[in-house]
Amino acid sequence: MTDLASAPTNSAPTTSAPQTALPTADSSADFPRHAPATDIPFQLLAPDGNAHDPAALPDPQTRLSLYRHMRRIRHFDERGWVLYRTGRLGVFPPFKGMEASQVGTAAALTSDDWLFPTYRDTGAALTLGLPIARTLAYWRTSPHGWHMPEHLKVLPFYIPIATQYPHAVGAALAEQRKGTNNVAMAYIGDGGSSEGDFHEALNFAGALNAPCIFILQNNGWAISVPTRTQTRAVNLARRADGYGIPGVRVDGNDVLATYQVTAEAVARARAGEGPTLIETVTYRIAAHTVADDPTRYRTDADTAGWAEKDPITRLRLHLLAEGILTEESDAALLKEIAEEFEAALNEADTYPEPEPAEILDHVFAEPTPQLVAQRAEILREVGE
Amino acid sequence: MTALQSPPSQTSTTRTMVAAINDALAIALERDPTTYLFGEDVGVMGGVFRASDGLQARFGTERVFDTPLAEASIVGMGIGMGLAGLRPIAEIQFAGFMYPALDQILSHLGRYRHRTRSRYHLPMVIRAPYGGGVHTPEQHADSPEAILAHVPGVKVVIPSTPTDAKGLLLAAIEDPDPVFFLEAIKLYRSTKESVPDGHYTIPLGKARVVTEGDDVTVITYGGMVEVSVKAAEAARAHGIGVEVIDLRTLVPMDLETVLHSVAKTGRAVVVTEAPRTGGFHSEISANIAEHAIDSLRAPILRVTGYDAPYPPFTAIEDVYRPNPVRVARAIRTVMGY
Numbered sequence: 001m002t003d004l005a006s007a008p009t010n011s012a013p014t015t016s017a018p019q020t021a022l023p024t025a026d027s028s029a030d031f032p033r034h035a036p037a038t039d040i041p042f043q044l045l046a047p048d049g050n051a052h053d054p055a056a057l058p059d060p061q062t063r064l065s066l067y068r069h070m071r072r073i074r075h076f077d078e079r080g081w082v083l084y085r086t087g088r089l090g091v092f093p094p095f096k097g098m099e100a101s102q103v104g105t106a107a108a109l110t111s112d113d114w115l116f117p118t119y120r121d122t123g124a125a126l127t128l129g130l131p132i133a134r135t136l137a138y139w140r141t142s143p144h145g146w147h148m149p150e151h152l153k154v155l156p157f158y159i160p161i162a163t164q165y166p167h168a169v170g171a172a173l174a175e176q177r178k179g180t181n182n183v184a185m186a187y188i189g190d191g192g193s194s195e196g197d198f199h200e201a202l203n204f205a206g207a208l209n210a211p212c213i214f215i216l217q218n219n220g221w222a223i224s225v226p227t228r229t230q231t232r233a234v235n236l237a238r239r240a241d242g243y244g245i246p247g248v249r250v251d252g253n254d255v256l257a258t259y260q261v262t263a264e265a266v267a268r269a270r271a272g273e274g275p276t277l278i279e280t281v282t283y284r285i286a287a288h289t290v291a292d293d294p295t296r297y298r299t300d301a302d303t304a305g306w307a308e309k310d311p312i313t314r315l316r317l318h319l320l321a322e323g324i325l326t327e328e329s330d331a332a333l334l335k336e337i338a339e340e341f342e343a344a345l346n347e348a349d350t351y352p353e354p355e356p357a358e359i360l361d362h363v364f365a366e367p368t369p370q371l372v373a374q375r376a377e378i379l380r381e382v383g384e
Numbered sequence: 385m386t387a388l389q390s391p392p393s394q395t396s397t398t399r400t401m402v403a404a405i406n407d408a409l410a411i412a413l414e415r416d417p418t419t420y421l422f423g424e425d426v427g428v429m430g431g432v433f434r435a436s437d438g439l440q441a442r443f444g445t446e447r448v449f450d451t452p453l454a455e456a457s458i459v460g461m462g463i464g465m466g467l468a469g470l471r472p473i474a475e476i477q478f479a480g481f482m483y484p485a486l487d488q489i490l491s492h493l494g495r496y497r498h499r500t501r502s503r504y505h506l507p508m509v510i511r512a513p514y515g516g517g518v519h520t521p522e523q524h525a526d527s528p529e530a531i532l533a534h535v536p537g538v539k540v541v542i543p544s545t546p547t548d549a550k551g552l553l554l555a556a557i558e559d560p561d562p563v564f565f566l567e568a569i570k571l572y573r574s575t576k577e578s579v580p581d582g583h584y585t586i587p588l589g590k591a592r593v594v595t596e597g598d599d600v601t602v603i604t605y606g607g608m609v610e611v612s613v614k615a616a617e618a619a620r621a622h623g624i625g626v627e628v629i630d631l632r633t634l635v636p637m638d639l640e641t642v643l644h645s646v647a648k649t650g651r652a653v654v655v656t657e658a659p660r661t662g663g664f665h666s667e668i669s670a671n672i673a674e675h676a677i678d679s680l681r682a683p684i685l686r687v688t689g690y691d692a693p694y695p696p697f698t699a700i701e702d703v704y705r706p707n708p709v710r711v712a713r714a715i716r717t718v719m720g721y
Contacts, residue, residue: 114467147503150503156499163460163492174467175468177470204461207452361498362497365505370636
């Protein structure tokens, strides 16, 4: 929108330049040009676990750590279904099959960086260190799940679509202005990339050179709407081209690949080279939420091929073949993960239910007279 | 009745409201290095009304900067800056251009403290020129304050004098929570007064009694204060004492001052230039009805714009925007009830 009002009269009249060439606003002097994202997603491990170039892989310890994170968040996802069905968890959006997409990206951050997760990114938040007990509390609709740990910059899961994208740009810009080399990472889905805030944020981040990494998890579905209905575009990473920033398309079921391209994007951002859009090509194996019935909009045949590309199976085959993991150490890892989860579940069970008047807590630093009166009203209503 | 916090400087300067706002912004940028100012055309140009004139030259392009043209992200980016510990001051060029940002305002601005249990809070100010009376083109004269006041977790401030504008803006900037600061376009340059130099604040949530009177209370704010005062002067010529209350802050509202006055006068007229249905005038009226019904000797009257878009038609714009004649008529009506 532009200003149509008459401005004060002290503005200088514009003069016409000689029409030797069309005037352009070429920012190439300020920012580097980037090649468009290729259509074929970047991949390090084939689905059978074989590396295309063994020399390009991260060190064994990093590979094992990424595997552990994926195992850990899948356990959360699987237990989440059971807890939901037994009434011990509220409606939550599962992320099975997307573990490489979430772990490989979040693992490229440190606890000084910002994470803006959507509701499907429980796995990313857990990877960066959000405690399991708090995470369970969030999906139990308890305010204890809203208490974000002081040592992390992980924001509570965003329910509206794409609206947290400009926030990530602002946090990234603030870090830049403060002179840190911290970055902000924001997640979105293929459906979310239709929202205006997604496009605005990419443009702002490019124009302001904000150290921001945008993770577009293309999991094929926005609830019941497939990506082909969502957009005529096939390569969503190419949306970066429109904003003059790098776009990268990566196999979202190859955690070594997602980790590598994200680490490169994070390094660029820390070095002052600005934002990157990363499209992780993956698939939502499960329902939209535990309360969703996907048989209304897709068949088992739609998902069958993707089960064979399971990100955990892929890395497991590789680690076993390389001797980085054994059947025994894998079993021990699973046992340790299960014990950690059950301990966290027990902790979450100890969180007390909120008091009625907590509804009015944390609206302002100091409650207004109106809020003070309404608190008294609530206390009268509940007979205290 | 103007309560100044931190004693004002001994010196003062005659300023218009827009100059007083510019002074407040400069003082905030000078005092607190975490303060940032941004929006469309606020940097090089100094804002379409020149509210940020000279500030980029003085504080640099990092602190005072032009953004791409997208209101949702101006507000949304400011939210992110606030999360990260800065004090963002965003300018929306006209209040009527704020609507693309309503998603950010409704979905996020007032919720961050609540949904993080105060782990994060947003010390953010969103300034916007609002209101009519200067024959602006279509969409440039809206008064959307009721939409904003309806959003939990945000404050709404609307000054009516240069001195108030400066002190309230500094208080808004220093407030730990999000504040909308709406500036009546009509008042930017129409009046000048002696404004204290240096830093001072006027607390949010405290109304100002502009004129005292025993017969009718007129509750108003922003661009309607001068209109109401003119009506009060006309009424006084007919022996009617009108107490004009400038609310100054819609959220939090100083109901105490309003009720104290209505208890004395027994008659209330509420004046705004916003559309009538669902306006903030109705919130004021409802509060008076709830808390002061025993004092009332007449119905509470609202003098407002009409339930139509603000008209850009110069010849008849003044029919829409309340004028002293309409306010005076309402005063006579409640007196004659």
